[in-house]
Amino acid sequence: MSTSVSPSQKADNQIRIAKGGRVGPYGKTCLYKFVNHESLELRGRGEAVALTIDLAEFLVRANRATIEKISTGTTDLRKPELVVVVKRTAVPDLKDLADERDDEHVDA
Secondary structure, eight states, rough: OOOOHHHHHHGEEEEETTTTTTTTHHHHHHHHHHTTTTTEEEEEEEEGGHHHHHHHHHHTTHHHEEEEEEEEEETTTTTEEEEEEESSSOOOHHHHHHHHHHHHHHHO
């Protein structure tokens, strides 16, 4: 028995990285998405390629994920594109994430 997956369900595990962003907010988004997904696709184009690499490295160094696949290419407009597939190492506990967020506000 085969199951079909709609395009919107396929894109649910993708995180599109924008230029000028920071690793912190994207890192939190990844941790929340790891609750429902075994792996995530981090996608960066053009100037966002460096931030995509930084985000993947952050997740690996925090022992939250391992890198499964890295692919590169160019878009129709000849912009470089990087796709990094990361697989979670453990399911994050949402209570722990909320505690981390509270700790950040106390330290500030």
